[in-house]
Amino acid sequence: MVFVLFLPQVMRVVKEVPHAQFKITIFSWNEKYIIKIEIGQFEQVYKIKHLDVTGLDDVIERIDKEFLEEAMQRFMSMRSSFSEAFKRKNLINE
Secondary structure, eight states: OOOOOOOOOOOEEEEEEOOSSOEEEEEEETTEEEEEEEETTEEEEEEEEGGGSSSHHHHHHHSOHHHHHHHHHHHHHHHHHHHHHHHHHHHHHO
8 A cells, every 4th residue: 555645835935026016925836936916905916837937036027117017007907896896786785
């Protein structure tokens, strides 16, 4: 009889990128870099395979001004959608 012990890989923080508006954290997990961008109660997550970049510095270089401006637009859209959903729910319950 053979027993196979499977230990799940632990997600670990590899870098916190300083930014005035966002909390940006880069994790390493399951052969991927995971970029998590947070503002308030919302977050966006992007996954990049380790094989698709040359390393952590390459990941950080991809988080440029244009990328973050587009992320902000998505956050604004998320907030609008979330607010509208609450408004609809309140109208239904009245």
